Amino acid sequence: MILLEIFTWVFVGYNIAINLGYITLNLMSIVSLVYKNQENLLHKLPQSYSEFEYPISLLVPAYNEEATIVTSIKSMLQLEYSSIEIVVINDGSKDGTLEALNAAFELKKITQSKSELIQTQTVRGLYQSSQYPNLFVIDKKNGGKADSLNAGINFSNSPLFCAVDADSILERTALQRLAKPFMRDPQMVVSGGTIRVANGCQVSQGNLTHIGLSTNPLALLQVVEYLRAFLFGRLGWSRLNAILIVSGAFGLFKKEKIIEVGGYKTNTIGEDMELIVRLHRILRSRGEECPVEFVADSVCWTEVPEDIKTLRNQRIRWQRGLCESLYANKGLLFSKTGGAAGWVAFPFMLIFEAFGPLLEIVGYFSMFMAVVFDYISWNAFFVISVSTVSIGVLLSTSALALEEFSFHTYPKVSQLIVLWLVGIIDSFGYRQLNTYWRVIGLYKWVAQTEAQWGKMTRKGSWQAKN
Amino acid sequence: MDNFASSNVLWIAVIVSMLTAALTLILIVFICLFRWIFNAERQSYEIFSNQWFPILAGVIMGETPKIPKELNQTDKLILLRLWNYWHQSIAGDASGRLKKFISEIGCNAVALNLIQKGNRAQKLLSSISLGNLNDSSAWEHLKLLVETDDQIVSLHAARAMLQLNSERAINELMPMILGRAKWDMSVLTHILKQSRAIFENEIIKGWVTFDEVQQIRALKLCVSLDLYLTEEMLRQLLQINHGAPLLNATLKLLERLQNPAYRLQIIQLFDHPSSSVRAQAVRAHSAIADPRDIEILVEMLYDNDSLTRNYAALTLSQSSSLGIQGLRSLKEALEDPRAYQAVAVMCMRLELST
Amino acid sequence: MAYLLKFMLEREGYEVVQLLDGMIAKDFFLKDKACDLIILDLMLPYVDGFELLQIIRATPKFMNKPVIVLTAKEQEADVLRAFTLGCDDYVKKPFSPGELIARVNRLMAKLNTSTILPS
Numbered sequence: 001m002i003l004l005e006i007f008t009w010v011f012v013g014y015n016i017a018i019n020l021g022y023i024t025l026n027l028m029s030i031v032s033l034v035y036k037n038q039e040n041l042l043h044k045l046p047q048s049y050s051e052f053e054y055p056i057s058l059l060v061p062a063y064n065e066e067a068t069i070v071t072s073i074k075s076m077l078q079l080e081y082s083s084i085e086i087v088v089i090n091d092g093s094k095d096g097t098l099e100a101l102n103a104a105f106e107l108k109k110i111t112q113s114k115s116e117l118i119q120t121q122t123v124r125g126l127y128q129s130s131q132y133p134n135l136f137v138i139d140k141k142n143g144g145k146a147d148s149l150n151a152g153i154n155f156s157n158s159p160l161f162c163a164v165d166a167d168s169i170l171e172r173t174a175l176q177r178l179a180k181p182f183m184r185d186p187q188m189v190v191s192g193g194t195i196r197v198a199n200g201c202q203v204s205q206g207n208l209t210h211i212g213l214s215t216n217p218l219a220l221l222q223v224v225e226y227l228r229a230f231l232f233g234r235l236g237w238s239r240l241n242a243i244l245i246v247s248g249a250f251g252l253f254k255k256e257k258i259i260e261v262g263g264y265k266t267n268t269i270g271e272d273m274e275l276i277v278r279l280h281r282i283l284r285s286r287g288e289e290c291p292v293e294f295v296a297d298s299v300c301w302t303e304v305p306e307d308i309k310t311l312r313n314q315r316i317r318w319q320r321g322l323c324e325s326l327y328a329n330k331g332l333l334f335s336k337t338g339g340a341a342g343w344v345a346f347p348f349m350l351i352f353e354a355f356g357p358l359l360e361i362v363g364y365f366s367m368f369m370a371v372v373f374d375y376i377s378w379n380a381f382f383v384i385s386v387s388t389v390s391i392g393v394l395l396s397t398s399a400l401a402l403e404e405f406s407f408h409t410y411p412k413v414s415q416l417i418v419l420w421l422v423g424i425i426d427s428f429g430y431r432q433l434n435t436y437w438r439v440i441g442l443y444k445w446v447a448q449t450e451a452q453w454g455k456m457t458r459k460g461s462w463q464a465k466n
Numbered sequence: 467m468d469n470f471a472s473s474n475v476l477w478i479a480v481i482v483s484m485l486t487a488a489l490t491l492i493l494i495v496f497i498c499l500f501r502w503i504f505n506a507e508r509q510s511y512e513i514f515s516n517q518w519f520p521i522l523a524g525v526i527m528g529e530t531p532k533i534p535k536e537l538n539q540t541d542k543l544i545l546l547r548l549w550n551y552w553h554q555s556i557a558g559d560a561s562g563r564l565k566k567f568i569s570e571i572g573c574n575a576v577a578l579n580l581i582q583k584g585n586r587a588q589k590l591l592s593s594i595s596l597g598n599l600n601d602s603s604a605w606e607h608l609k610l611l612v613e614t615d616d617q618i619v620s621l622h623a624a625r626a627m628l629q630l631n632s633e634r635a636i637n638e639l640m641p642m643i644l645g646r647a648k649w650d651m652s653v654l655t656h657i658l659k660q661s662r663a664i665f666e667n668e669i670i671k672g673w674v675t676f677d678e679v680q681q682i683r684a685l686k687l688c689v690s691l692d693l694y695l696t697e698e699m700l701r702q703l704l705q706i707n708h709g710a711p712l713l714n715a716t717l718k719l720l721e722r723l724q725n726p727a728y729r730l731q732i733i734q735l736f737d738h739p740s741s742s743v744r745a746q747a748v749r750a751h752s753a754i755a756d757p758r759d760i761e762i763l764v765e766m767l768y769d770n771d772s773l774t775r776n777y778a779a780l781t782l783s784q785s786s787s788l789g790i791q792g793l794r795s796l797k798e799a800l801e802d803p804r805a806y807q808a809v810a811v812m813c814m815r816l817e818l819s820t
Numbered sequence: 821m822a823y824l825l826k827f828m829l830e831r832e833g834y835e836v837v838q839l840l841d842g843m844i845a846k847d848f849f850l851k852d853k854a855c856d857l858i859i860l861d862l863m864l865p866y867v868d869g870f871e872l873l874q875i876i877r878a879t880p881k882f883m884n885k886p887v888i889v890l891t892a893k894e895q896e897a898d899v900l901r902a903f904t905l906g907c908d909d910y911v912k913k914p915f916s917p918g919e920l921i922a923r924v925n926r927l928m929a930k931l932n933t934s935t936i937l938p939s
Contacts, residue, residue, distance in 0.1 A: 012478075038587035039618055041547065041594070046554045046892065046913065052652035052690050078868050082895065111815050117772070133897075172865070183650040184617065204843065207866045380476045387479040390486040397493045404500045416497065523827040526917055555821050558916025 004370050011363030012384075018352045019391045025236025026398050032235050033406045036296065043173075043297075053179055055083035056252065057156035061148035062088055062166040066095040068206075070104040072166055075206030077132060081175040085134045087152045088166075092121075092142030101137055105129035110136075118150040118263035126155070146264035146271035153255060153263060162252045163272070169198060169208050169301040170250075177298040178252045181291075188291045189279060192251045193298035194230045196409070197223045199306060208301055213415050216306045220422045221430045226304075227399040227419075231296065231406075238294035240340040250300035257283070268328065270321020277325045280341040281332035290341065296406065312437050319441025320448070323354050357438035364432070389427040396423025514544050522552060525567045526560040533571065542576040543588075546595050549573070553598050565599060574601050581607045590619055597626025605630060612639065617648045624649075625657045632661035636668050643687070644680035655690040666693045673699060678712055685715035694723050704731040710740040717743070721750040729754050733762060741771035748777040757787040764796065767805035775808040783812035790816045821913075825859065825890075828917050829924065842867025849875050849882060856931055857924065858882070860907070862891040862898070870905060877906040886927040890915060 058076060062069055069088070076086055090098050101107060107127035121143035129135040138151050149163055160182060164170065174193060181191040199222075200214030214220060251272070258264075261282045264271045276292065283290040305311040326333075326349060332342045333350070371381045400419055403409060410416060521531045537545065549568050553561060568574070573595070581592040581604060593611060596604035604626070611623035624642070627635040636643075636658075643654065658665050669684050676684060681703075688695060700723075703716040713735065720728055732754075735747035748766055755763070759781075766778035783793055793816065797809040826836045837855065839845040842864040849872070858876060862869030869891065876882045886908040891898075894912045902910050909923055 035586075038585070039590065041550075041587065041591055042618070042622075044547070045551055045594070052655040074868065074871075078863075080863065111811075180650065183652050184648050186647060205866070209843070209866065380479070383476055383479040383483065387482040387486070390483050390490065394486040394490045394493070397490045397497075401493045401497050401500070404497050404504075408501075408504050413501065416501070420494070420497075519823050520827065523824050526824065527828060527831055552821075552824070555914050556824075556917060557914040558918060560917045561914075 004366055004373070004375060007362060007366035008370050008375075011359065011367060014352075014356070014359050014363065015388060015391075018356065019395075021348060021352065022232070022395055026232040026395070026402075027236075028239045029232040029235035029402060032239055033231075033296065033402055037406060053082050053176070054160050054182055055085070055158035056081060056175060056179065057152065057158040057161040057255075058084055058086045058175075059149055059152035059156070059161050059163050060086065060088045060166050061091055061145050061152070061163075062093065062097055063091045063142070063145075063148075064093045064095045064097060065166045066093070066097045066100050068167055069097055070100050071206035072169075073101070073105070073135065073206075075169060076164075077135065078172065078207075079170060079175050080172045081179070083158075084175065085136060085156070085158060086132075087136045087138060087155055089138045089140065089148040089152045091144070091148045092140060098137070098139055102127075105135055106131050107137055117154050117259045120147050120151040120154065123151060144266055146266040146268070149271075150263040150266070153258065156255060159255055160252055161255050161258075162250075164250060164300065165302065167303060168250065169203065169206065171208070171299045171301070174250075174298045174300060175252070177295050181293040181295065182252070182254070185291055185293075187289055188293060189254050189257050189283070190251055190276060190292045191298075192234065192292070192294050193300055194234075194296055195226060195250055196299055196301050197226055198301035198303050199223075201301065211409060211411070213410065213418060214306070217422075217425075218308070218311060219304055219306050220418065221426055222304045222311075224396050224399065224419055224423045224426055225430075227403050228395060230294075231399050231402045232395075234294040235296055237345060238292070240344060250298075265328070268321065268324050269317055270325050273321055274325035274328055277329040277332060277346075280338075281329045281335070284337040284339055284342065285331070285335065287337060290339075315434060315437040316441040316444060319354075319357070319438040320445045322349070323442060323445040326350055326354055354442065357435045358442055360435045361439050389424075392427035392431065393424050396420070396426055399423075511544065514541070515548065518545065518548060522548070522564065522567075525563050526552075526556065528563065531567060537571060539576060542571070542573050543580075543591070545571070546573050546577060546591060550591075550594055550598055569599060569601075574599060577601070578604060578607070581611070586616070586619065590622060593619065593623045593626045597622075597629040600630060602630050609638075612642065617646075617650075620646075621649050621653055625653070628657050628661065633664050636661060636664050640668055640672060641680075644676060644683045647679075647683070651686070651690065655687065658687065658691060662691050662693060665691065666695065669693075670696055670699065678709070682711055682715045685712075685719055689715075689719050689722060692722070694719065697727070700728065701731065704728065704735065706734055706738055710738070710743050713738065713740075713743045714746050717746040717750040721746075721753070724753040726754040726756075729756060729759075733759065736762065736766060741769075741774060744769060745771055745773040745777055748774055748781065752777065752781040752784065755781050755785060757785065760785060760788060764800075767800065767808060768802050772804070772808075775804060776811075779805075779808035779812045782809065783816055824917070828921060832921055832925070834924075834928070841865040842869075842872065845872055846875065849879055854881065856885060857928055858885060858887045859924075860887055860889050860891075862889060862893050862902070870901060873902065873905045873907060886931070888920075888923060888927070890920070 058079075060073070060076070065072075073086060073088060088101060090101070106129060108130050110126050110128045121141040123138055123140045125139040127137040127139065129137075136155065138148075138155055140148070140151050143151075152163075153161060160179065162175065162178065178191050178193050182188045197214070197219060198208065199216060199219035200212045201208055202210035202212065213223065257279065258275070261275075261278055265274050265278075268274045279292075280290045305314055326346070332338050333346045335342045338346070367381065367384070371378060397420065400416065400423065404416070410419070517534055521533070525531050545568070549564065553564060556564075577592040577595045577599070578601070580588040581596065584592060589611060592604075593608060596608065608623045608627050608630075612620050612627065614620050620642075624635070624639055627639065643649070643658075666688070669688070673681070673684075687693075694700075700716065700720065703712065704720075717732070717735070720732065729751065732747050732751045736744055736751075738744055738747065744766070748763075751759070763778045763782050767775055767782075769775055769778070782788060782796065785792075788796070790813065793809065793813055797806060797813060800806045800809065822838055822840060826838055829836050839848055843866045845864060846867050860869060860872060860876075864872070869889070873887065873889070876885075876887060887906070888909040888911060889902045889907045890911045890913065892913040899910050908927060911920055911923070
């Protein structure tokens with residue numbers, strides 16, 4: 001069967017290409033990290049350049065976060081940064097989020113000149129804490145995370161803003177480090193930090209007191225996954241100035257530019273990614289640069305799903321978000337002014353991340369059929385599988401090596417061993433499961449775009465939290 | 467797939483497997499290595515600190531130190547690292563005592579050596595150390611480092627030069643301070659803070675030789691350093707035919723200066739084609755507004771740019787001659803809905819605060 | 821720097837207890853242990869320095885004890901806040917050890933005792 005043969009060759013080719021891609025990213029990251037490591041001395045000396053940093057608005061959209069919002073905000077108030085205003089956006093919570101904030105921080109009502117730079121749902125009230133004058137709360141009608149962030153942008157008084165989830169834990173030095181690219185490059189538009197898995201760590205009063213590994217296998221698999229994604233994914237792309245994804249959970253943006261391109265889009269799922277791709281597209285089309293940098297040592301810890309169902313939904317959503325973002329900004333692909341973003345990153349994302357899972361599934365299937373129909377011997381099949389798995393292991397090991405070289409986050413050797421073993425198991429089911437979920441996501445996206453998309457009103461769906 | 471193709475694929479797969487297995491093994495070795503080095507370094511640093519903390523603390527308190535043993539190169543390096551941290555944490559006489567002690571032990575020589583022959587991290591350490599040590603013999607070496615492309619190393623070398631001889635450093639480094647856009651603004655401001663006056667002088671002296679980009683950067687630095695240059699320069703900068711970036715930088719400076727002498731010139735800029743300049747001009751005018759300006763501010767309420775309108779409304783709301791009654795009647799007289807909106811918000815604000 | 825503080829103060833003849841992070845400090849103050857003077861760093865890990873200051877001023881046993889804030893935060897807003905919350909002195913880092921000791925001595929002389937506590 002010629003078809004089968006073609007499929008199999010395509011599958012092999014795809015595999016080689018994607019792995020070569022990852023390996024290249026990997027090598028570039030190594031260079032970056034080694035370079036960065038040499039500057040460690042500067043971090044160890046007392047930091048005293050604080051007064052002249054650009055003020056930052058920390059935007060914290062919150063929906064039904066009554067239980068944890070106060071401790072989260074308290075820990076954010078201790079971030080080491082010279083000039084920070086914290087803006088909590090209560091997105092029409094049905095629970096006592098606003099009341100909890102009021103009780104803890106003594107809010108009083110204020111007014112502010114309404115410069116509605118971006119359209120949002122109605123803002124019902126603005127509050128400032130009498131205890132902490134740099135803490136503000138926006139109370140508004142429910143509109144979703146993107147809408148909340150836009151409201152926060154409208155309100156913010158600072159040239160930079162950082163979007164964080166309400167349950168994220170930022171390291172104390174995170175903002176300071178995240179702001180550095182802006183100090184060094186007046187044209188910087190976005191800088192993104194690393195996200196690490198908080199499951200298994202001891203958290204007390206919103207602060208990370210002890211770093212550890214969860215015993216939940218899904219959480220462990222995600223630890224390795226995130227290490228791979230950030231340490232060589234983002235870092236590698238950063239060197240090319242082609243980062244397309246800055247996780248919404250943690251990024252610092254130049255407000256003026258974001259307003260120029262229209263703020264966050266509210267009728268999309270992956271609003272964080274969509275914004276970045278749009279930034280690249282619009283700024284570059286104007287002939288402007290779009291510098292986006294990734295700061296590996298600025299860390300935000302977050303809880304990841306520990307059960308299959310939530311994880312599945314999350315991954316499906318991410319895939320849909322990816323496809324939506326790419327499609328909405330398809331003008332960037334191979335555009336004249338696209339630069340590395342339009343000519344390398346976009347196609348890469350399109351082929352390997354958006355459609356890749358489909359190719360993979362078809363590949364697995366056709367390989368299997370090829371064996372069944374005796375076109376390949378079982379031996380060959382076995383060897384091919386082994387080689388695929390071993391590349392996966394290599395990449396995971398490499399991520400661990402980069403982690404160990406730069407951060408030494410996990411103090412116990414046993415933790416490293418566990419992570420390495422998990423890195424192996426990753427190729428034996430987790431990766432395939434992910435691929436399957438992503439194909440579902442891809443399908444859902446296709447089905448959605450055929451349906452009447454404009455009519456889909458997002459009711460502040462906070463599955464974003466799951 | 468026939469056997470031929472199959473065996474090809476097979477061979478590729480075998481080679482790939484072996485290659486990756488080998489690389490994985492190498493990486494594992496590296497991981498163990500990194501971990502081992504990290505632990506070893508941490509241990510030796512701990513032992514070192516336990517030995518040296520009391521000695522350094524004693525020096526600070528004015529005691530004569532007992533040096534435990536002859537120090538080799540590596541020890542001196544670690545000591546330098548420790549010392550730099552302590553030096554930047556304390557001030558006053560104690561700091562001088564520490565400095566003297568370190569020089570006596572011979573750490574200077576190590577730093578001088580490293581600044582020429584060390585790797586990147588060591589060059590950074592030695593620049594910082596030599597600056598903190600005020601060792602003027604390092605001047606030429608630092609100069610070499612300042613001229614490299616490496617942003618971090620060059621900036622910290624500049625910092626050290628400023629610590630050694632601020633006047634000479636500012637003189638020689640001015641083109642770089644204004645030219646190197648990638649030098650971290652907050653660090654620059656911090657290191658120039660001590661020699662603000664000298665910096666201001668140099669800017670004034672060299673102003674005519676700067677191109678526009680350099681002038682803009684100079685203005686930005688003046689804002690963060692709280693410097694206001696001369697009246698002549700500012701008046702010259704406020705010409706309406708100048709480009710938006712230059713005018714914006716000047717207006718930001720004037721916003722902080724709040725000197726009524728520039729009022730009329732700033733008002734002239736209300737007509738500038740660029741919306742950012744108009745907005746910035748209205749904002750800078752706000753603190754020095756005059757009752758005579760009410761009419762022109764009302765005109766600005768009709769501006770196309772929302773920021774400009776808002777700033778104009780803000781200034782009007784702060785006018786004592788208008789007061790809240792005046793503002794209300796003004797609002798009612800406005801025909802444009804956007805202007806109305808801008809003033810309405812200000813009215814509400816005033817009402818709430820009384 | 822905690823080491824240096826302990827060293828200097830012990831040389832001066834004081835008994836020193838170190839509380840190296842916010843949680844431990846909070847524990848100490850809430851459990852009503854004893855001390856005569858507190859040197860407080862606002863940037864202690866895990867707990868906001870200002871919050872600690874409030875706790876100190878709210879606890880009967882420490883309400884009247886002198887507090888010297890020693891910190892890298894040098895903005896006016898922080899200084900004012902600290903004084904509003906009830907600190908007796910505000911020393912910015914980098915600090916002069918000699919000066920700090922002089923301040924400690926002065927405040928302790930008023931109390932006439934010799935047990936102090938740095939955080």
